[in-house]
Amino acid sequence: MNEIKTKRLRQADIATMAGVSISTVSRVLANEPGISESVRQHILKVAAENGYSARTANGALRGSLALIASDGVTGGLSVFYEGIVDGLRAGALDAGVPFEVRLIRENRATPDVVHEYMQTAGAGGLFLVGIDPSAELCAWLEDAAIPTVLVNGTDPQLRLDGASPSNFFGAYEATTRLLNAGHRQILHLTGSHRNTIRERVRGFRAAIAEVEGAEGRLVSMTFQRSAIHEAHELTAAVLAENAGITAAFCMNDFIAVGVLEAVTEAGLRVPDDFAIVGFDDLPCALMTNPPLSTMRVDRVALGREAVGLMVARFKDRAAPARQICHAVVPIAGGTVPHS
The missing domain is CATH 1.10.260 (434 Repressor (Amino-terminal Domain))
Known part of the structure; x- marks a missing residue:
């Protein structure tokens, strides 16, 4: 030797x-x-x-590939993912990590397809952006020991690293804003298979449960067409029931726009008669009248954090998985009364 x-x-x-x-x-x-x-x-x-x-x-990154759920991007959330990709690119540049992006339909994210994408890109690490991997894909990623980071995602079993907004706490805070304004019958418009969105539902329910006399009502959305139009129609139907609903916490700002339109058309004043809180702080939040009260997600920071997790994973592949949770910041807007 x-x-x-x-x-x-x-x-x-x-x-x-x-x-x-x-x-x-x-x-x-x-x-x-x-x-x-x-x-x-x-x-x-x-x-x-x-x-x-x-x-x-030492296993330096040969390159990394970000697969982004095209369903979400083409469904109107392109500006949300644009911020995340900006953060990924900036973080990769700082770390000296080659980086590529591809769109993929989530139902096509099978082991064979993902492997082919990675081979084509010459990637040793994988970012799954807005994609909750199937059990089959998770098993393959584990067996093949592929460094993987979920971006704007969480693994309930914490087998994979991830960076996400504080969905539970953000939803809890959003709902608490409405409760503190005196509202006791509150809608939550939501609908998704994603773990992150289920966490928002959990935060909404937790906040409602802490206030005596408060009632929360979930309104499920299909997203088979424009989220704004669907939210408008669903909210109009609820208001027509005259059931005493006076506020809504919305899964995202697009939904909040549809709720605002329906409430205004019903002749209710916002925020005096009806209050609304969105989520994500997308550009549309500043374009409504009044501007939306929402919860800001730092999308660039999520991308940067994800790169940090990837670099750490390449240095120590056997380390326990980590989930980084970023605080979601309230944005005052004008659809909730200021305290």
């Missing part, structure tokens, strides 16, 4: 010492997916102990 160390160590030498094939060594040093974690760590240990390129042996 000392004889090998006197010359420049080759991948063939590492393969001999580690008892594996040269192609396996090559794939590990290039951070390619599909190698078991035990084999990967064994090869990296042998390489490091024998002085092979410390940068490569």
Whole structure:
């Protein structure tokens, strides 16, 4: 072994010492997916102990790929994801990490398709943006030991790293704003399969449960057409019932715009007769009359945090998964009375 160390160590030498094939060594040093974690760590240990390129042996990022749910982007949330991608790009640039973006329909995010995308991009790390991976995809990502970060997402079992807004606390705070303004019958317009959105429902319910006499009513949306139009129609139907509803917390600002339109058309004054709180602080929040009261999500910060998680994952692939939760900040607006 000392004889090998006197010359420049080759991948063939590492393969001999580690008892594996040269192609396996090559794939590990290039951070390619599909190698078991035990084999990967064994090869990296042998390489490091024998002085092979410390940068490569430490598993530096070969590149990263962000897959973004095209369903969400084309559904009107492109400005939301634009901020996240800006953060990812900035974070990757600061970290010296090659970075690419692709759109994909969430139902097509299968192991075979994702593997093909990663191979084409030459990526060793994967960002899933607005995508909750299926059980099948999660199992493959774990088995192949692929560094993966959920962006604007959470894994309920915390198998994967993630960066997300504080959806539970943000929804709790949004609902509390309405309760503090004296409202006791409050709508929550929502509808999604995503873990992040279920957390907002949970925050809404938790805030309602803490105030005696308060009642919360969930209004489910299908999103089969414009969210604004659907929210408008659903809210108009609820108001027609004359059930005493005086406020609404909305899953996002687009929905809040539709609620505001319906309330105004019903002849109610906002915020005197009816109060509304949105979520995300999208540009449309400043365009309504009055401007929406909402909850700001720092989308650029989410992207930057995700890159930090990816860099840490490449340095220590065996570390426990982490979930970074960013505070959601109330924006005053004009659809809730100022205290």
